[in-house]
Amino acid sequence: MAEKKEKVPRQPMPEQDPKVRARNFEEVPFGYTPETAMLEASRCIQCKNPGCRQGCPVGIDIPGFIKEIAAGNFAAGIAKIKETNALPAVCGRVCPQEVQCEAKCIVGKKGDPVAIGRLERFLADWERKEGEVKIPETKPATGKKVAVVGSGPSGLTVAGDLILNGHDVTVFEAFHKPGGVLLYGIPEFRLPKEILFAEIHYLERLGVKFQCNQVVGAIVSLEELFEEGFDAIYVAVGAGLPYFLGIPGENLIGVYSANEYLTRSNLMKAYLFPEYDTPIVVGKNVTVIGAGNVAMDSARTAMRLGAETVRIVYRRSREEMPARGEEIHHAEEEGIELFLLTAPLGFSGTDEGRLTTMHCKKMELGEPDASGRRRPVPIEGSEFDLDCDLAVISVGAGANPLLTSTTPALELNKRGYIVADPATGKTTMKGVWAGGDIVTGMATVIQAMGAGRAAANSMEDYLKLGW
Amino acid sequence: MFKILSRRELAQGTVVENVIEAPQIAKKAKPGQFVILRVNETGERIPLTMANTDPAKGTITLIYQVVGKTTALMKTLQVGDALLDIAGPLGKPTHVDNIGTVVCIGGGTGVAVLHPITRGFKQAGNKVVGIIGARNKELLIMEKEMTQASDILEVCTDDGSCGYHGFGTDLLKKRLESEKVDLVVGIGPVPMMKFVCSVTKQYNVPTLVSLNAIMVDGTGMCGCCRVSVGGETKFACVDGPEFDGHQVDFDGLSQRLAGYMAEEKESMDRFRNSCSCKG
Ligand SMILES: Cc1cc2nc3c(=O)[nH]c(=O)nc-3n(C[C@H](O)[C@H](O)[C@H](O)COP(=O)(O)OP(=O)(O)OC[C@H]3O[C@@H](n4cnc5c(N)ncnc54)[C@H](O)[C@@H]3O)c2cc1C
Ligand SMILES: Cc1cc2nc3c(=O)[nH]c(=O)nc-3n(C[C@H](O)[C@H](O)[C@H](O)COP(=O)(O)OP(=O)(O)OC[C@H]3O[C@@H](n4cnc5c(N)ncnc54)[C@H](O)[C@@H]3O)c2cc1C
Ligand code: SF4
Ligand code: SF4
Ligand code: FES
Numbered sequence: 001m002a003e004k005k006e007k008v009p010r011q012p013m014p015e016q017d018p019k020v021r022a023r024n025f026e027e028v029p030f031g032y033t034p035e036t037a038m039l040e041a042s043r044c045i046q047c048k049n050p051g052c053r054q055g056c057p058v059g060i061d062i063p064g065f066i067k068e069i070a071a072g073n074f075a076a077g078i079a080k081i082k083e084t085n086a087l088p089a090v091c092g093r094v095c096p097q098e099v100q101c102e103a104k105c106i107v108g109k110k111g112d113p114v115a116i117g118r119l120e121r122f123l124a125d126w127e128r129k130e131g132e133v134k135i136p137e138t139k140p141a142t143g144k145k146v147a148v149v150g151s152g153p154s155g156l157t158v159a160g161d162l163i164l165n166g167h168d169v170t171v172f173e174a175f176h177k178p179g180g181v182l183l184y185g186i187p188e189f190r191l192p193k194e195i196l197f198a199e200i201h202y203l204e205r206l207g208v209k210f211q212c213n214q215v216v217g218a219i220v221s222l223e224e225l226f227e228e229g230f231d232a233i234y235v236a237v238g239a240g241l242p243y244f245l246g247i248p249g250e251n252l253i254g255v256y257s258a259n260e261y262l263t264r265s266n267l268m269k270a271y272l273f274p275e276y277d278t279p280i281v282v283g284k285n286v287t288v289i290g291a292g293n294v295a296m297d298s299a300r301t302a303m304r305l306g307a308e309t310v311r312i313v314y315r316r317s318r319e320e321m322p323a324r325g326e327e328i329h330h331a332e333e334e335g336i337e338l339f340l341l342t343a344p345l346g347f348s349g350t351d352e353g354r355l356t357t358m359h360c361k362k363m364e365l366g367e368p369d370a371s372g373r374r375r376p377v378p379i380e381g382s383e384f385d386l387d388c389d390l391a392v393i394s395v396g397a398g399a400n401p402l403l404t405s406t407t408p409a410l411e412l413n414k415r416g417y418i419v420a421d422p423a424t425g426k427t428t429m430k431g432v433w434a435g436g437d438i439v440t441g442m443a444t445v446i447q448a449m450g451a452g453r454a455a456a457n458s459m460e461d462y463l464k465l466g467w
Numbered sequence: 468m469f470k471i472l473s474r475r476e477l478a479q480g481t482v483v484e485n486v487i488e489a490p491q492i493a494k495k496a497k498p499g500q501f502v503i504l505r506v507n508e509t510g511e512r513i514p515l516t517m518a519n520t521d522p523a524k525g526t527i528t529l530i531y532q533v534v535g536k537t538t539a540l541m542k543t544l545q546v547g548d549a550l551l552d553i554a555g556p557l558g559k560p561t562h563v564d565n566i567g568t569v570v571c572i573g574g575g576t577g578v579a580v581l582h583p584i585t586r587g588f589k590q591a592g593n594k595v596v597g598i599i600g601a602r603n604k605e606l607l608i609m610e611k612e613m614t615q616a617s618d619i620l621e622v623c624t625d626d627g628s629c630g631y632h633g634f635g636t637d638l639l640k641k642r643l644e645s646e647k648v649d650l651v652v653g654i655g656p657v658p659m660m661k662f663v664c665s666v667t668k669q670y671n672v673p674t675l676v677s678l679n680a681i682m683v684d685g686t687g688m689c690g691c692c693r694v695s696v697g698g699e700t701k702f703a704c705v706d707g708p709e710f711d712g713h714q715v716d717f718d719g720l721s722q723r724l725a726g727y728m729a730e731e732k733e734s735m736d737r738f739r740n741s742c743s744c745k746g
Pocket of ligand 4: 047051105
């Protein structure tokens with residue numbers, strides 16, 4: 001066995017100790033060093049027909065950028081990624097790689113896949129810290145004006161693409177700061193806001209104008225934007241309508257929607273109260289209902305705010321949990337308990353209306369339902385109570401009607417989402433495109449960006465050639 | 468940045484009126500709508516109703532009672548200072564129609580919110596009776612404006628220092644006894660609105676109230692402002708802020724409004740201390 005080259009294992013990314021990090025808001029993983037990144041990059045076998053690329057919703061030239069890392073050409077590597085992905089520091093952190101690029105990695109067939117997400121993150125961080133963020137030349141001004149409504153990843157992608165083509169781009173955002181879910185949903189310990197601000201600043205330097213505090217539909221309608229001289233509009237307002245459970249006691253103090261809980265903590269920085277003015281209920285015993293990324297973020301936030309116990313209550317089993325594997329793993333490491341096959345029945349509280357108890361019932365898995373997953377059915381007589389003074393409901397979100405209800409020309413589907421051509425993002429209203437969560441329902445950052453890229457291409461054709 | 472163009476203290480400095488430069492909002496706003504503002508980078512987002520708008524001058528008027536940290540901080544702002552963020556107009560405008568006789572009853576700072584609505588009903592051709600009250604004469608606000616906005620204005624104080632000695636609801640009751648009233652609009656502290664509704668219910672007169680639930684985004688995104696109306700959960704920011712008062716669960720609203728009392732006190736104490744340090 002003398003000559004056989006020793007196989008390099010998938011390189012781990014150093015992380016904060018779970019005990020320590022469970023009480024702070026700093027980012028969990030530290031990222032690769034250049035040496036580790038080059039070592040990890042050496043694991044890529046540079047496939048002729050790379051599976052990884054098909055797994056990435058925006059088709060990044062993955063072998064291309066990994067080759068540059070292996071050779072130590074970090075500037076060339078990041079340039080390669082930025083041909084197709086404007087937010088690599090974000091995607092490297094929050095993409096569900098285990099079901100996307102890394103799921104299709106050839107090396108992963110026999111062992112662990114190449115850590116594509118970590119490498120992408122490495123290059124983006126390297127550029128932000130060491131390199132010089134290059135401002136590409138924009139094409140000569142076309143005199144065309146584009147409005148982007150909503151500043152989440154989908155809107156930012158369209159803004160970034162169209163500004164390079166020489167159009168005059170304005171992004172309208174309802175909140176007082178741009179970023180969408182990246183700002184108000186995903187917490188600091190998973191996506192440091194400094195990264196987001198750097199990306200926004202980059203777009204500003206390219207010439208994108210951001211107009212915050214603009215609730216489109218209330219302060220201005222889409223028709224009025226056209227009257228003001230905009231030639232095309234991209235609508236990416238996200239899935240901003242919280243679902244509640246419709247069970248008794250849901251209006252008690254201490255019961256939050258995940259949207260409210262995370263917005264208070266992330267956007268309003270309630271975790272820094274009283275330095276920041278916005279308060280938040282700090283729970284001692286916390287339950288989080290639901291098991292997606294949003295639920296993990298809420299549970300881990302509650303832990304960091306000082307909870308003694310944090311429980312995730314989910315009515316199906318572990319296999320059905322929709323959150324990224326890494327988030328579940330991190331949550332469990334931080335001491336968050338999973339109450340699987342458990343359904344909430346109601347809440348009760350004190351005379352002053354403060355939550356004290358959540359009533360639950362045990363479930364078992366029955367026949368498969370419409371979604372192909374085995375339907376949870378209640379077990380008779382299995383009711384039990386959990387002490388809790390904070391409950392965060394994160395069972396999904398719907399389509400917020402604020403904009404769409406004031407824009408009759410936009411066709412909606414039964415659930416209130418905007419109908420748009422999946423290939424181009426074109427809506428039923430002339431000059432209006434839509435994409436991201438307001439079209440698909442809550443999906444992923446990279447899918448929202450993919451929709452933005454497709455729409456930007458179609459909008460470019462329109463601005464040149466017409467509808 | 469939204470510049471403060473004028474500043475006036477009312478009710479012995481417990482209430483402040485600011486005229487603010489916000490041309491885009493001034494152009495769009497209708498009676499009954501509100502804005503959400505943030506004073507500075509560390510500030511909370513708070514909702515305030517537009518007591519007046521001037522599309523020609525590009526201004527909105529906010530009248531607020533100083534109750535906690537944010538409103539106390541706003542009180543310290545002078546003409547020429549600016550608020551960091553204002554988003555609006557938010558909420559559904561008041562549905563103003565010519566329906567006959569309308570009684571508009573306001574308590575405390577609620578009168579500021581009531582004023583544009585009262586004016587709207589009068590302009591629509593209704594007979595408008597205004598009833599405004601406060602604890603005493605000094606705390607009474609907008610008497611002059613309300614006189615202009617109504618056909619008849621009745622004033623009351625808890626201590627009898629001005630107008631009728633007693634509660635506005637007594638005057639309301641008398642009015643409902645003596646003539647046919649088609650609509651009552653009641654705006655003020657939650658206990659007052661609850662009381663108004665219990666009176667109008669006896670006389671079977673439809674009643675509109677404006678709910679001051681705690682809010683974060685004001686666009687229907689977070690659910691913080693939820694109130695139970697007719698047994699259904701509604702979001703005050705987008706479904707309201709005005710609702711059929713006979714359907715509102717006022718006790719639930721009161722409880723939710725008290726949800727952050729300890730934190731509000733902590734914020735306020737910190738603010739007071741930091742002020743006195745500076746002298
Ligand atoms: C807590 C949480 C964690 C998540 N974790 C992950 C993850 O780990 N990985 C992943 O891939 N995905 C994750 N997601 C999903 C992902 O964030 C979304 O799919 C993605 O952000 C959708 O992008 P978008 O641009 O369509 O909308 P959003 O990001 O929702 O942005 C929409 C923007 O539009 C603004 N807006 C709304 N209405 C108006 C209006 N009328 N006028 C002007 N502006 C308006 C909103 O304020 C917001 O800023 C997570 C989502 C949440 C909530
Ligand atoms: C649609 C709407 C319109 C309003 N219009 C007016 C107005 O025209 N004039 C006026 O004086 N007040 C108005 N209010 C109430 C005003 O928003 C609160 O008084 C203000 O937020 C208090 O902030 P604070 O920091 O000074 O006090 P805090 O110390 O935060 O709170 C003191 C009191 O204000 C309530 N409150 C706290 N935070 C909020 C919040 N984010 N939203 C609503 N209430 C809160 C609390 O229940 C508490 O009773 C309105 C409220 C709503 C919802
Ligand atoms: S954008 Fe996401 S899916 Fe595509 S390569 Fe990067 S991490 Fe993988
Ligand atoms: S599939 Fe895996 S090994 Fe092949 S090119 Fe992509 S990352 Fe490299
Ligand atoms: S304030 Fe968030 S939904 Fe009304």
